[in-house]
Amino acid sequence: MDDDFETRRRLIGQRKSIDDSIRGWADVLALWRLCREAKCMRAHACCGEPRRCFRAHVPLLPESLQVWFDTISAAQQDGASFDEAIEDTLGTIAEDALQRWHIAIAMSDLAARSVTSEDTSNHV
Ligand SMILES: [Zn+2]
Numbered sequence: 001m002d003d004d005f006e007t008r009r010r011l012i013g014q015r016k017s018i019d020d021s022i023r024g025w026a027d028v029l030a031l032w033r034l035c036r037e038a039k040c041m042r043a044h045a046c047c048g049e050p051r052r053c054f055r056a057h058v059p060l061l062p063e064s065l066q067v068w069f070d071t072i073s074a075a076q077q078d079g080a081s082f083d084e085a086i087e088d089t090l091g092t093i094a095e096d097a098l099q100r101w102h103i104a105i106a107m108s109d110l111a112a113r114s115v116t117s118e119d120t121s122n123h124v
Pocket of ligand 1: 032035036037040045046047048053
């Protein structure tokens, strides 16, 4: 096993863990909701290439959520872990923005479901 191989293996490992944390962010932000990939929609999670998906969908989030995103980024830049960064948002307008976003998604799912059941059955 030469040094090159070791370096490459380490870089791939790093890349993978960055991809995993990007996927974690994407899931917290429910970016799958904005994705047009059928498999992401079905899985309620990002199933594609996480970086590409993240870059494409973050700008589509409501403006209030950009605050959440900025708060997390700032905390992480200060050396906080992902969990610590999330904790930093608790009780702030950033947490409120994220909650509203998840409520909006839940409402939209509910509305879609009631339209479907009206179409297919006579009783609710
Ligand atoms: Zn996707």
